Structure formats: structure tokens, C-alpha cells
Amino acid sequence: MVKIRFLGVQGVSLGALAFLYLPVAVLIAFSFNDSRLSAVWQGFTIRWYGVMLTDDALLAAIGNSLVVGLCSTVVATILGLLAAVSLERMGSARGRLVETTLVLPLVIPEIMMGVALMLFFVTALVPLGLLTITIGHAVMNVPVVMVIVRARLRKLDPKLEEAARDLGATPWQAFRRVTLPLLVPSIIGAVLMAFTISLDDFIVAFFTAGPGSTTLPLKVYSMVKSGVSPAINALSAVLIVVSMLLIAVSLWFQRKGGVALFRE
Amino acid sequence: MAWMGLFFFLPLLLVFVISFMMRGTYGGVEWVFSLDNYAALLDPLYLRIYLRSILLATATTLLCLILGFPLAYYMARLPAHWQAVWMVLIMIPFWTNFLVRTYAWIFILRSEGLLNTVLMEIGLISQPIEILYTDAAILIGLVYGYLPFMVLPLYAALERLDRSLVEAAADLYATGWSRFRRVILPLAKPGVAAGCLLVFIPSVGAFITPDLLGGARTMMVGNLIQHEFLVVRDWPFGSAVSFVLMAMVMAGLWGYLRWEGRSWLWR
Numbered sequence: 001m002v003k004i005r006f007l008g009v010q011g012v013s014l015g016a017l018a019f020l021y022l023p024v025a026v027l028i029a030f031s032f033n034d035s036r037l038s039a040v041w042q043g044f045t046i047r048w049y050g051v052m053l054t055d056d057a058l059l060a061a062i063g064n065s066l067v068v069g070l071c072s073t074v075v076a077t078i079l080g081l082l083a084a085v086s087l088e089r090m091g092s093a094r095g096r097l098v099e100t101t102l103v104l105p106l107v108i109p110e111i112m113m114g115v116a117l118m119l120f121f122v123t124a125l126v127p128l129g130l131l132t133i134t135i136g137h138a139v140m141n142v143p144v145v146m147v148i149v150r151a152r153l154r155k156l157d158p159k160l161e162e163a164a165r166d167l168g169a170t171p172w173q174a175f176r177r178v179t180l181p182l183l184v185p186s187i188i189g190a191v192l193m194a195f196t197i198s199l200d201d202f203i204v205a206f207f208t209a210g211p212g213s214t215t216l217p218l219k220v221y222s223m224v225k226s227g228v229s230p231a232i233n234a235l236s237a238v239l240i241v242v243s244m245l246l247i248a249v250s251l252w253f254q255r256k257g258g259v260a261l262f263r264e
Numbered sequence: 265m266a267w268m269g270l271f272f273f274l275p276l277l278l279v280f281v282i283s284f285m286m287r288g289t290y291g292g293v294e295w296v297f298s299l300d301n302y303a304a305l306l307d308p309l310y311l312r313i314y315l316r317s318i319l320l321a322t323a324t325t326l327l328c329l330i331l332g333f334p335l336a337y338y339m340a341r342l343p344a345h346w347q348a349v350w351m352v353l354i355m356i357p358f359w360t361n362f363l364v365r366t367y368a369w370i371f372i373l374r375s376e377g378l379l380n381t382v383l384m385e386i387g388l389i390s391q392p393i394e395i396l397y398t399d400a401a402i403l404i405g406l407v408y409g410y411l412p413f414m415v416l417p418l419y420a421a422l423e424r425l426d427r428s429l430v431e432a433a434a435d436l437y438a439t440g441w442s443r444f445r446r447v448i449l450p451l452a453k454p455g456v457a458a459g460c461l462l463v464f465i466p467s468v469g470a471f472i473t474p475d476l477l478g479g480a481r482t483m484m485v486g487n488l489i490q491h492e493f494l495v496v497r498d499w500p501f502g503s504a505v506s507f508v509l510m511a512m513v514m515a516g517l518w519g520y521l522r523w524e525g526r527s528w529l530w531r
Contacts, residue, residue, distance in 0.1 A: 013338040016331050016415075017350075019408065020357045023368035026378060030371055079267055100521070105272055107462070108513055109469025111486050115493060115506050116275035119282055123293075139271045193359065200361040203471060207493070217363050224367050224476065236364040243360040251352050 024240055031237035033230070048234035055231065061219035068130055068205075068215055069198040072137035076194045079138070080145025081187065085175070087146070088153050103143045113140065114207030121208060128210030136204040141194035148193065148254055152186035153179075189254030196246045200239075276510070283503035293499055301504035310488070314508070317484040320399065321467035324406040328414040328463045329456065331407070336418035336455070337448075340425065351419070358412035366405050366476050373401050373477070397479030405473040410466055414459040421455025422448075454524065461520050465513050485509050 034045035052058060083102060087095050105113060113136070121132045156179065164174035202217040209218055216239065223232040283301055286294040304310070339350045357365065372378045375392040383389045395401050425448065433443045449456075471486030478484070483491075485505065492502030 009334045009338045012331065012334040016335045016411065017353060019331075020354070020411065023365060023372060023408070024357065024360075026371050027364070027368035102268060105268075107465055107517060109466055109486070109509065111469050111471050111489055112276070112279075112506055112510055112513075113272075115489060115502065116279045117271070118493065119278050119499065119503065120271070120275035123278060123282075135271055139268065142268060196359060200359075200363070202363045206490075217361065220363055220367075224363075224370075232367075236361075236367060239361050239364050244356050247356050247359040248352065251355060 027233060027240065028237045031230075031233040033233070035230070048229075048231045049238075051229065051231040052234045052238070057214070058219060058231075058235065061214045061216045064130060064213060065199055065216040068134045068137060069195045072134045072141060072198050073191055073194045075134070075138040076141035076145050077187065077191050080142045080190065080194075081149055081183075083142065083146045084149040084153055085179075087150065102146060105140060106143045106147075110140075110201075110203040111207075114204045117204065118207040128208055129213040132208040132210070133205050133213060133215060136208045137198040137201060140201065140204060141197055144194055144197060145187075145190040148190040149183060149186050151254075152183055156182055185253045189250045189252075192246050192250035192253065196243050196250065199246075200243055279503045279506055279510070282500050283507045285500045285503075287498050287500050301501045304501060305504055305508065310505070313483050313485060313488050316399075316482075317468050317486075318512075320402060320406065320484065321464050321470075323403055324410060324467040325414075325460050325463045327403070327407045328411050329460065332411055332414035332418055332459065333452075333456075336415050336422050339415075339419050340422035347423070351416075354412050354415050362409060363472055363476075366409065366472050369401070369405055369408065369477060370396060373404070396477060397482070399478070399482055401477040402474050402482060402484070405477045406467050406470060409470075409473060410463045413462040413466070417458035417462065418452065418455040421452045421458075425451050457520060457523065461516060464516065468512065469509055 030041075031048060032044050032046065033041055034047070035042035087099055087102075090098060117132070117136045117139070118128070121128060126132060160178050160182070161174045164178045165171070169177065200217060201215075202221060205215045205218055206221070209215065214222075220232065220235060220239070223229065223235070282293055284297055284299065286296045286298050286300065288294040335354075339347055339354075342350065370377070373396040374380075375394060375396070377396070379395065380389070380392040384392065395404075429451070430443055430447055433447045438446065468484075469486050470484060471490055474482060474484040474487055475490075478487075489502055489506050489509070492498050492505060496502075
């Protein structure tokens with residue numbers, strides 16, 4: 001009886017997992033479809049990947065995405081790391097309040113952030129472009145980095161830093177030579193995750209992009225909307241595989257740290 | 265802190281302020297105080313958009329709960345090694361490109377798409393059913409997109425659940441259903457609340473899903489905001505629309521934090 005019920009639960013679980021992966025599999029399969037209309041299967045081809053690689057606008061968008069991703073990740077990592085470390089040193093009541101405020105960007109709808117940043121930049125007369133997208137992504141990613149690093153920081157033994165201090169290290173030396181090296185895996189995990197989020201973000205870029213600052217998801221969106229070239233499927237497949245790989249590596253570095261994002 | 269203040273809280277404040285301004289003649293903002301934008305929001309047209317967003321988000325949350333609970337429960341009972349594997353399997357699609365994953369559903373749902381082809385092959389239907397560009401498609405897309413938001417907090421709560429409590433209930437002759445209802449569910453409550461909140465918030469403000477999978481007549485708040493800002497270029501009105509959405513989200517969040525705070529005191 002119990003066994004049968006558990007099998008039912010297992011069935012639902014496997015079904016749910018299939019539900020999560022099925023569309024991705026379909027998309028990747030169709031990126032190899034030799035048909036202009038892409039509705040029916042007409043044999044295997046890799047020519048859409050070739051078409052994709054000769055599209056200059058597309059390559060420019062990839063370049064933009066990489067620049068934005070790298071710059072925003074650097075900013076977000078430094079600020080997120082600082083926030084995580086200084087939160088750890090705050091009292092619990094104040095720390096909790098500050099933490100709740102800092103993770104707010106993670107919970108409000110993304111479109112709010114896009115709209116707010118756009119109005120802000122326009123009012124401050126900052127021209128919309130790669131710079132504004134970069135700032136937007138850095139704002140999105142500071143809390144992500146902070147939460148991931150903090151999850152690791154909490155598990156560290158405070159005695160380690162105390163021991164370093166007893167041995168005559170200054171607070172900075174103790175942090176630099178004891179705490180920081182221990183944080184490295186979680187920082188790498190956070191960096192990869194922030195980079196992936198930036199690479200994948202559509203909404204914030206949609207609102208804060210200006211002329212000539214098309215990032216990859218913006219390009220994908222306009223291709224989906226106009227629906228002309230099957231190269232979009234090839235591009236989507238590449239994008240999905242790349243971000244899945246990045247995330248898998250990131251999760252490996254964080255170990256269970258990624259769960260922390262949901263425990264908040 | 266200063267960074268987040270400058271680029272996060274200040275912009276949000278700006279949305280709030282601009283929502284009380286008037287639209288300039290050529291788009292932009294005329295800095296005159298007015299309540300017109302909020303008055304305009306009372307138009308049944310806009311109220312209906314809010315209502316359908318809330319309904320769709322609620323339906324999404326319930327479906328995620330129904331689908332996510334067994335999944336989280338199953339995961340929590342697996343051996344530790346397999347738990348980690350499933351965890352990664354759930355998280356990977358969640359962090360990968362949302363736009364592209366939503367786009368993939370067009371392949372499956374459209375009238376000559378995979379779903380209709382399969383259903384017609386096995387003879388279940390004789391004519392393709394129209395799913396794409398309806399509310400059903402939006403619902404499927406939203407559940408698909410936000411299911412991990414439900415599973416992960418549920419799993420975190422169920423993983424901590426003490427198995428011996430369920431066994432004790434069984435020893436006291438509780439049936440399967442009452443074990444679930446009176447032991448597992450109350451203990452998983454924090455996870456359920458967190459999961460529902462995490463699914464509801466992005467669903468109610470969704471833009472990509474209704475934009476790609478919904479039809480012209482199926483607007484959600486997210487579409488309205490985009491429309492006002494980037495098409496009509498009525499920023500003050502768009503700000504008002506956004507701010508009402510934000511207020512809804514904050515009310516939910518506040519309720520949750522209060523509820524969580526109370527249960528913490530009670531414990």
C-alpha cells in the first residue's frame with residue numbers, strides 16, 4: 001500500500017522532471033531540422049549553425065552580451081562580497097533588516113526593475129546603452145553574489161579568523177589570508193551564476209538598452225517576434241547549452257550553496 | 265549599500281513620484297502633480313487586466329503546488345546522493361535562458377506542433393486544438409517557468425521533516441491522508457508559504473510568457489507596463505501601473521514576513 005503510493009509520487013516526480021526538460025530537448029532537436037518552415041521534420045542538417053555564424057548583427061550581439069556580462073559580473077562580485085562580509089559583522093537584528101532590504105531585488109518582478117532603471121537613467125540624462133544595461137545587471141546580481149557567499153561564510157568556523165588574529169595578523173591580513181581563500185569556491189560559483197544571469201537577462205536589458213546596444217537575448221527576442229530565420233533555433237540551442245553548462249559548473253563550485261537562495 | 269540605494273531604491277522611488285506626474289506633449293514627463301493616472305486605472309479595461317493577472321498567477325501557484333509537492337516529497341526521501349542529483353536537475357533549467365525556454369513551447373503548442381501531432385497520431389483528437397495564444401498556453405508557460413521556485417523551498421522544508429513523526433502518526437492508526445494533512449502539511453507550511461510567494465510574485469508580473477505564448481487579447485500587467493512605456497510612451501501612466509503592481513507584491517511580501525515572524529515567536 002505504502003509502496004504503491006510512493007510509486008505514484010515517483011511517477012509524478014519523473015513526469016515533472018520530463019516537463020522541465022522536454023521543451024529544451026524539442027528545441028535542440030529542431031535546431032537540426034532541415035526545413036525552412038521548421039514545423040515538420042525534414043531530415044538532419046547543421047546548416048542553421050552555419051547561417052548563425054555568418055550573421056554579423058548576431059555576432060555583434062554576442063560581443064555586447066559578453067562585455068556586459070563580464071563588466072557587470074566584476075562589479076556585482078566585488079559589491080556582493082563586500083555586502084556579505086559586512087553583514088556577517090553586523091549585529092543580528094540590524095543585519096537581518098539590512099539583509100532583507102538587500103535581497104529585495106531578488107523578489108520583486110523583474111519588469112519593475114527594468115522600468116525603474118529606465119526612468120532613473122532617462123531622468124538623470126544618462127544615455128541608454130551598454131553602460132546602463134551593465135549597471136542594471138550589476139544591480140540584479142549583487143544580492144545573488146551576496147546570498148551565495150554568505151551561505152558559505154556562515155558555515156566557516158569563526159575560530160579560524162580568531163586564531164589568525166592571535167598569531168598577530170591584522171584584521172585585513174586575517175581576512176585576506178584565512179577567510180578569503182576559504183570563500184574562493186563560493187565566489188567562483190557566484191561569479192559564474194552572475195555571468196549566466198546577465199547573459200540570459202532579457203527584461204532589464206529590454207528597458208535599459210539604447211540604439212546599437214542589442215544584447216543576445218534582445219536579438220533572440222526580435223528574431224522570435226519576426227520569425228523569419230530557422231537560425232533562431234540553432235542560436236537558442238547554443239544559448240541553452242552554454243548557460244546549462246555554466247550553471248552546472250557554478251552549482252558544482254557552490255555545492256549546496258545554491259539552495260541558500262531559496263532558504264531566505 | 266550606497267550602490268543599491270542609488271540604483272535600486274532611488275529608481276523605485278522615482279517610479280512612485282513619476283506616477284503622480286502628467287505626460288508631456290511629446291512623451292516624457294511634465295512635472296505637475298496630478299492623480300489622473302490612478303483615476304485612469306479605475307477604467308474596467310485596466311481593472312480586468314489586473315484581475316486576469318491575479319487569476320492566472322493564482323492558478324499558476326496552485327498548479328505548481330500540486331505538481332511540486334509530490335516532487336519535493338519524493339526528493340526529500342531519496343538517499344542523500346540522489347537528492348543532490350535531483351536538486352541540480354531541478355535548478356539547471358531554472359537558471360537557463362527563460363526567453364528561449366518559453367520560445368520552445370511554441371514548437372510544442374502550436375496547431376501543427378508536437379502536442380497536436382502526437383494527439384492526432386494516437387487518435388485522441390481529429391482536429392488540432394488551439395492552445396497557443398490562449399490563456400491555457402500562458403498557464404502552461406508560467407507553471408513551467410516557475411515550478412522550480414515552488415519545489416526548492418518545499419524540498420528545503422520537507423528535507424528537515426522528521427520521518428519518525430510520520431511513523432508515529434502511522435502507529436497511532438492515522439490513515440495516509442490524515443498523516444499528510446495533520447502531520448506532513450503543517451510541518452511543511454513554511455516551505456509552502458515561501459514557495460507560493462516565490463511563484464506568485466514573478467507570475468503576476470510576467471511579461472515574456474504572455475508576450476510569446478498569449479494572444480493579442482490576453483494581456484497581463486507586464487504587457488500593459490511594456491506597452492505604456494515602450495509603445496505609447498506614457499511614462500507617468502506606466503509608472504502608475506507599475507506602482508500598483510509593486511504595491512500588490514509588497515503587500516504579499518509584508519504579509520509573509522509578518523506571518524513568518526509570528527510563527528518564529530510562537531516557536
